[in-house]
Amino acid sequence: MTTRYLSLRHWLRVLMPSTCALCGGGCDDVVCDACREAYAAVQRMRCAQCANPIAQIPSLPRRREPKLALPTAQATLDPRLRGDDVCEGANICGTCLSTPPAFDATVAAVDYAIPLDQLVLQLKFGARLALAPWFARQIRDAVLARPGLPLPDLLCPVPLGPGRLVERGFNQALEIARPLAAALGVACHPALALRTLDTPAQSGVAPSVRASNVRGAFAVEDPDLVEGRHVGLVDDVMTSGHTLGELAATFKRFGAARVTNFVFARTPPHP
Ligand SMILES: [Zn+2]
Ligand SMILES: [Zn+2]
Numbered sequence: 001m002t003t004r005y006l007s008l009r010h011w012l013r014v015l016m017p018s019t020c021a022l023c024g025g026g027c028d029d030v031v032c033d034a035c036r037e038a039y040a041a042v043q044r045m046r047c048a049q050c051a052n053p054i055a056q057i058p059s060l061p062r063r064r065e066p067k068l069a070l071p072t073a074q075a076t077l078d079p080r081l082r083g084d085d086v087c088e089g090a091n092i093c094g095t096c097l098s099t100p101p102a103f104d105a106t107v108a109a110v111d112y113a114i115p116l117d118q119l120v121l122q123l124k125f126g127a128r129l130a131l132a133p134w135f136a137r138q139i140r141d142a143v144l145a146r147p148g149l150p151l152p153d154l155l156c157p158v159p160l161g162p163g164r165l166v167e168r169g170f171n172q173a174l175e176i177a178r179p180l181a182a183a184l185g186v187a188c189h190p191a192l193a194l195r196t197l198d199t200p201a202q203s204g205v206a207p208s209v210r211a212s213n214v215r216g217a218f219a220v221e222d223p224d225l226v227e228g229r230h231v232g233l234v235d236d237v238m239t240s241g242h243t244l245g246e247l248a249a250t251f252k253r254f255g256a257a258r259v260t261n262f263v264f265a266r267t268p269p270h271p
Pocket of ligand 2: 049093094097
């Protein structure tokens with residue numbers, strides 16, 4: 001049986017060879033184990049709310065301590081632990097303490113930096129959609145690295161404007177959200193949020209106007225799904241955080257109890 005299985009795998013690799021999107025070496029996945037170990041396996045210490053890197057300083061302010069110890073990684077994904085009955089002891093950066101964003105937590109798998117930024121570009125502009133489930137697995141691993149993190153009731157991808165969706169043909173956030181929802185055991189609602197304005201891409205506008213660029217850009221399609229719920233927002237990259245902040249504020253206006261961002265890559269702040 002094993003021999004037959006290996007033989008099938010062998011012939012699949014011969015017929016459909018797969019190469020690592022980073023080093024070009026042959027592998028069974030979109031990224032080889034060596035590249036994953038080198039670039040994506042290490043979890044940085046991040047602000048629990050905005051996911052900017054922070055130093056691990058014991059005297060940093062802490063929010064509510066966990067009421068329940070989670071003995072295993074699997075327990076973190078137990079749906080019974082969703083909601084406010086479990087709160088992680090969290091390090092929060094000075095910016096979030098002085099100017100709290102509308103979202104309550106952010107999970108980021110990696111920094112948006114060389115060479116992983118190339119994967120984001122390959123997914124978004126090269127339509128290498130096979131990368132999206134790999135991104136979702138890295139986000140899931142980042143979730144597992146935060147025991148006690150309350151899981152959302154549902155996931156919602158950051159929507160693209162209709163113009164950009166037609167131009168690109170797919171929403172990379174939705175491509176990540178679907179496998180992530182399956183991995184976390186929560187529902188995915190692709191059209192829960194709508195982008196009512198086709199705003200210019202945040203990467204193309206000056207940092208000083210990014211907040212105003214997305215203000216009022218979103219609407220919630222089904223408020224009944226949001227009232228009193230914990231909403232998870234999914235995107236490929238979080239840069240300034242203004243897009244996710246505006247979307248979180250929109251969900252909070254519709255009664256969301258909590259909003260957590262799940263992103264593959266977080267752009268580190270400029271020094
Ligand atoms: Zn590789
Ligand atoms: Zn922060």
